[in-house]
Structures are given as structure tokens and as C-alpha cells.
Amino acid sequence: MRHTISVLLQNKPGVLSRVTGLFSGRGFNIESLSVNRTLEADVSCLTLVTTGDDAIVEQITKQLHKLIDIIKVTDNSDADCVERDMILIRVKAEANTRAEVLRIIDIFRGKVVDVGPKTYMIEMTGNATKLQAVVDLLRPIGIQEIVRTGTIAMQRAHKN
Amino acid sequence: MKVSGAQAFIKCLEEQGVEVMFGFPGGAVIDLYDEILKQDKITHVLVRHEQAAVHAADAYGRVRGEVGVALATSGPGATNTVTGIASAYCDSIPMVVFTGQVPTMLIGNDAFQEVDIVGITRPVTKHNYLVKNAEDLVPTIREAFHIARTGRPGPVLIDLPKDVISAMIDFPEMKPVKMRTYRPTYEPHPGQIEKACKAILKAKNPVIYAGGGVIAANSNEELTELANKLGIPVTMTLMGLGGFPGTHDLSLGMLGMHGTYYANMAVAHSDVLIAVGARFDDRVTGRIDAFAPNAKIIHIDIDPASISKNVDVDIPIVADCKHALTAMNSWFDRSDACDPAVTIKKHGPWLKEINDWKKKHPLAYVQDSDIIKPQFVVEKLHELTGGDAIITTEVGQNQMWAAQFYQFNKPRNFMTSGGLGVMGYGFPAAIGAQMAAPDRTVIGIAGDGSLQMNIQELATARQYKCPVKIAILNNHYLGMVRQWQELFYDKQYSATVLDVAPDFVKLAEAYGAVGLRATKPSEVEPVIKEALATDNTVMMDFVVAREEGVFPMVPAGKATTEMLLV
Ligand SMILES: Cc1ncc(C[n+]2csc(CCOP(=O)(O)OP(=O)(O)O)c2C)c(N)n1
């Protein structure tokens, strides 16, 4: 099963390699990873997506916790949370396909951020499933290149 | 008043109560050595290989229950420490290792004797540091000792660039270390203690499975109290030996691959298994689905990641073993539900069953009147030291025979490289143990193969007048590997024959130590007696039955009940 894990860590040299080293050393798998600063200057938030059964994910969270520089580990799987990736897509946009491309990205609320003689660069955010759907739709038209960020996630506010 | 980084280093070690450190110099740490010479509170033991410094610090820390300290220079000095650090990590031994590093401005330039030792040791340390700013030096050392000795203990490495050691700094006042991200749990959850105690009271066939955590937490007395109170048999891991008296009626000895028949049978037939500071290592469990298949499992461990890692645990207790066992003992003392006499009586049939197993297959070997049996040597060592020596071992058959036949009644008397199984551990460990306890008898039980991996430490032992007694169980084989080849590889003794070997007696003499040899069973006792009476480093070469095997043995991947017996 897919798990999105949020890790708050101290912003010190080598912390990221402690995390990735733990995954490679113990044979855990990382599907995507994203790190950046938080409101606190010396604290970063790392979001990673991994797959594994409950026992493996329990081990992953415990092992992460054990790293000295790690402040907090949250497995978001059981929580109601918003997850987002961002994608940049360079897609062929010639006279006969331009309108189709624009129509598709409009439905998914993407936007054109760069225009070349025969291509558009499209920027879009969404969860992994949505972005995959766009890629699948645009592929027949001719995708030249994609770049995707790792997933980031935030839990929704409690309703009451 | 300003001090140099090197002076601050010494002051920090003094603050931490360090009396002995083990090391080997080089260009990057020459400033530290200059300060070491100027003081006399800390004894520096010059080893002859940095790996030995770390093993010696490991055993020193174990004997004293303190943090061991080792020092090496940059580059090759640092890489030579890696095996020792990894061994200490596997065995959860508190230790701080200092390595020299090239000056900060050269880091990353492939400078002479530069290695990224922090990168290399990341997976084998509890934590590690590269000190880039001289002001961080003192707080880093204090934090490192704190991390090494608290929680699940372990080795911490500090990499010290040369300019950091020579910089002039203010020496900050000592304050308790407070860390935002590191707060081990010592106190057990009372609800979990109650659950565990109730499960124990319901048990018909309970077994305690005690590991190195019992010793690390100094909780052998609490463990013994629990076992005695309710009449629960205790089996120990290799790391747990001495955590419960080996000669006690309730002791089952060691379990696992070379555990006793009755320990493995008891665990397999248990209905409640109480794991205390143990980690369900594959050498203990054998085939995992056949390990204690019908037992409710209670697991006390200070490291949450050890719990439910290899087997599903029914009642986890994250806590220091001493705190958890104390809480359990007092629960039983307070509870109306518990009448110890009744419980002990209820366990009668179970203890009888276990005793029948003990009678059926005791730990045994076939005596021989012409050839020395290695087990006989270990038994004699036990007898002639009153079971009260500090024993270190190498790795292989010698290690298992030591574990099986030297019955440890007290903790911190048995030093072995358990988790990593490092050949070459035992001799430097014996030196470290002797430095920690100058008045005790220290015996290094050795294999002829392993001993040669750190034989150069004869010079260290002599230099520091360590009267360690090395007992070589000399089978002229890499015996443990040979045993596997005999049993599972059609007796193809590939690369395990050690026919070419030094004359260990002459070798000892070459270093100014004493060499003794026994080739017949009748010579064993006189040789040991002479060694014990000698105030010098002694190497005893026991020429033993070459193809003796270690039994019982659970073949790799088999259930622990599928033992090969003598
Ligand atoms: C550094 C290292 N290399 C290889 C091994 C694999 N190994 C385990 S036991 C053993 C044989 C040890 O031989 P010896 O020291 O003579 O002990 P014996 O088994 O004969 O008592 C070997 C090679 C190891 N444990 N450590």
C-alpha cells in the first residue's frame, strides 16, 4: 500500500543522506521525495511516498524516528489530507493540436507557462492520480518531456 | 581564558570521567597527542592497529558500564576503526570514537588522507558529527557522550578537522544536555505493565528470553527477582549471558543456533514468552514462523524499532529494562491476583518437563583421554578461575564453546562480538577489559584463525603490562566454517585449513610474553594453573581435537526444534 510520510527534521548537513541511507540500507522503497524549509528556519519538512505492508511502514516510521536529527514522523495514510505534486510538461502544440491541448489543460486547471514555435510548456498541480490522467491524455498528442516534483501533503483542519 | 581545541578535548574527556582511552596517532591528530602527553589524568593506550583501539574501548566500556573512548587519525586511521564501530553498533555498546580530519578548508578536495568518515560510518553509528566550527567542539563532545550512554546505547563518532583542534576557543560551562529531538523513553506504560503481568499470571509454560539489554540496563537483579518470584525459567542470548546466573536452577543457558536443547524446546513450547532487552535475531529464532509459535509475546525494549521488527509482539513495552522489570515486580507484589507460591506451584509440571529435556539432552561432548577436547579446556578454565574471570572470545567455534561451557553467573564478565561476529575482537577486547579491571583475571578464549587478525596487540599488552591470558583452542582450522562445510558442503574444506601457522609459543616469546602449550588432556590443568600464576601476558596454545563440532546446532533456516545433537 502507498503511504505518504511527513518528516520534520533539523536542518543540518547530512540529514537528508541519513534518511535516504536508511531507506537504501534497509531495502525500503522511496517513490518520491520532497524537502524544503518550514516556518522555523532550522527545521525542514520532508515528505516521502513509499509502498509497503503495514509492518514495513511501521518499521520505516520507527527507524526514521530513531535518527537523532528527526523531530517528528507522521504517516498520513489514515488522515484526511491534501496531497499535491507539481508537473511541468512540454507537449507538441502544432496548428492542428493546439486547441485540443488547451482544452485538456483547461479542464484540469493547468496553465501554459512557456510557448515555443511548436510546443507549449504546461504547469499543473494536483494529486498523483490527476497528474497521471493528464499525462495519459496528452501522450497521444506528443509529450516531449516531463518533470515532476515529489508529493507534498498537509492534513486538513479538524471539522469540529 | 581561551583554550585550544586540543585542550578543550582533554577537558571534555575529564568532565565525562574518562580514565583510559585507546588510540593511534597521525598527522591530523598530532595536536591532540601533544596535549595527551602534557596531562596525567587520562591514560592513553597505544594500540598497534586502530581496529584494536575500538574493540578495546568496546570491552572497556562493557566491563565498567561506561562510555569507551577511541582515537584515530584521518584517512586510513579512520577507516581502520569501521569494523570496531560496526561491532559496537550491533551490540549496542556505548562508545565515542574521535577521528582526525583534514583542515576544513581542504575538505572535499581529495586532500591527503581525507576520507568522508562521517559518510562511511553513518549506517553503523548511533549518530556522528563533523565539527566544522571550533565553537561547536565542546557542545558536540558533550552531546556525543550523552547520546552514546543513554537510550539504547551505541557508538558515536566525532570527526575533528585539524584547524578545529588548533583553534583557540572559550571553554563553555557544563550544562545538562538537552536535545529537542532525542528523548528516550525509560518509564514503561503502566497499562502495558499490567497487561503483561496478567498474561504472565495466566501462563502455564512461561519462559523469559533475556538479551544484552538486561546487562546494558544493569537489571540482572530485577530479572532474577522476577524469575525467582514466580518460578519462570530463563534463557539468554549470547549478549545476555551473565544477565541471569548460569548455574541457577531456572537457567536454561543460551538459546538459538547453538543454544541448549532444553532452551530451544522450552521456547518452542512456551505459551508466554517474555523477551527482555533482546531483539529476535535470526541466530536466535531460526525459521521465524516456527519460533515460539503458540506463545503470547511480551517484549520489553528501550528501542521501539526493535519491537515487532522480526516477530509480531502481543504486548510491547517500550522502556528501560530496569524500570520495566521493577514495575512488574512491584505489580506482582501489590496485586491480590498474584500469590507467588501458587504460581510457582502451577509452574511445577512445566519445570518438570524442562528438567526432563535437560536430562535427555544436556550440554555434552564426548571426552577423550588422548586428545584435548576444546570444551574440556573451557570447563577447566571455569573450574580453575572459580567461574569469576572476565572472558572475551574471538568468533567461531571457540566463541560458542565459551558461551556454552563457561557458566556466567554475573553480568559484564563476558565480552564477545555478538551481532557482527568480528574475528579479531577477542584479543584487543581482553586488553580493554584488563585496563578496565586491572585486578581481575581476564582470559581471552581464542581461535587460531581469529587471533591472527589482531595478533599485533601482543605488543600493546606487553607495553601496558596487561597480564591477559589468551587460551587458543587451536584446531588448525577456521573451525566454524569447516563445520558448515562438513555438514552441508560434502566435507569440501575450501580455504578453511590453517596448516601453516605460527608457533604461538615462540610468537609470544618474541614479544616478551609467556608461551605455554598443551597437547594432551593431562597438560591442560597445569598449563592453566601456570598461566594464572604468571604476572605477564600469557598465550596458551591448546592443541585440540581438530574436527570437533559445536552442538546442538540448528541448521540455518530450520526451526529451532530441528537441532543436530552430539
Ligand atoms: C572478520 C571476519 N572474517 C570472516 C568471518 C567468518 N568466520 C566466522 S567463524 C570463522 C572461523 C574462525 O576460525 P578460528 O578463529 O580458528 O575459530 P574456530 O571456529 O576454529 O574456533 C570465520 C572465517 C568472520 N566472522 N569475521
Ligand SMILES: [Mg+2]
Ligand atoms: Mg580454529
